[in-house]
Amino acid sequence: xxxxxxxxxxxxxxxxxxxxxxxxxxxxxxxxxxxxxxxxxxxxxxxxxxxxxxxxxxxxxxxxxxxxxxxxxxxxxxxxxxxxxxxxxxxxxxxxxxxxxxxxxxxxxxxxxxxxxxxxxxxxxx
Numbered sequence: 001x002x003x004x005x006x007x008x009x010x011x012x013x014x015x016x017x018x019x020x021x022x023x024x025x026x027x028x029x030x031x032x033x034x035x036x037x038x039x040x041x042x043x044x045x046x047x048x049x050x051x052x053x054x055x056x057x058x059x060x061x062x063x064x065x066x067x068x069x070x071x072x073x074x075x076x077x078x079x080x081x082x083x084x085x086x087x088x089x090x091x092x093x094x095x096x097x098x099x100x101x102x103x104x105x106x107x108x109x110x111x112x113x114x115x116x117x118x119x120x121x122x123x124x125x126x
Contacts, residue, residue, distance in 0.1 A: 059080060060108035060111060077101040080104075
């Protein structure tokens with residue numbers, strides 16, 4: 001979103017904001033509100049992601065980074081769940097921890113490739 005700062009205009013006394021009426025208007029208005037509050041030293045909760053979504057994204061990016069550094073899916077699962085939990089897995093090939101590690105790597109790689117932009121938008125029903 002382009003921002004125009006006028007010379008000698010105080011940041012907390014913005015004159016106006018031009019917001020196109022489009023499918024992403026909600027995102028733009030919330031971004032403006034966050035900008036306004038940040039200029040006043042206050043914070044506004046970000047409603048684009050739930051805490052569970054944030055946690056999954058963090059784990060996915062960690063998994064993708066580990067994969068890029070040569071870690072196996074087993075190594076990734078152990079880093080996420082611990083050695084004790086991994087020791088309880090009898091059959092690694094059919095383990096849900098293996099499936100989760102593979103899924104997290106795929107999600108993380110997709111986010112890194114360009115999917116992170118989708119995080120900046122609210123979900124919309126089609």
